Amino acid sequence: EDKVVQSPLSLVVHEGDTVTLNCSYEVTNFRSLLWYKQEKKAPTFLFMLTSSGIEKKSGRLSSILDKKELSSILNITATQTGDSAIYLCAVEGGTSYGKLTFGQGTILTVHP
């Protein structure tokens, strides 16, 4: 059974801090790892990492895939209150193409 574990489960920081969120996975036939941000409603896509694209960056957010350690990190620098959200990690693999297995999520709270 595919498994995705995120840590920490929750994190409270102040504006300007840098945070690192972790995601580890066990999946057969790994194809990709995705990060999503969920504020009040639907998760919105942040990054997709694959064997051919192990590092992504967009503004203050960046993510790295470590295929040897079966894990990924999501870094947010100079955090803002608008970064407060649940961050979800998901992995695509196994025999069912297109099917994602999600972790529990990390709740990030950024105080002014």
Add this chain to the structure above:
Amino acid sequence: NAGVTQTPKFRVLKTGQSMTLLCAQDMNHEYMYWYRQDPGMGLRLIHYSVGEGTTAKGEVPDGYNVSRLKKQNFLLGLESAAPSQTSVYFCASSRGGTQYFGPGTRLLVL
């Protein structure tokens, strides 16, 4: 483009009642999914579909049925609702890989 839409947004049911949640997408995606989200448990896959007329079970399929009669629609049915089905339900669609989510349906079963 509306993307992925879900109806209704919120519903209260009594135990034993039935209902259908509708998901629609206008992106011509082959794959569609139904998830439920409960506190501390992330998103858990209920059922999914890899194309019109096909469906498959996900991680937590018991108590739910689905149908994909048209490519753009994916219906989730609860035949006899139970309090354990109180949750937020999300629909998503994709071509494979990145999934795009609807706004969610909040369901309360009393």
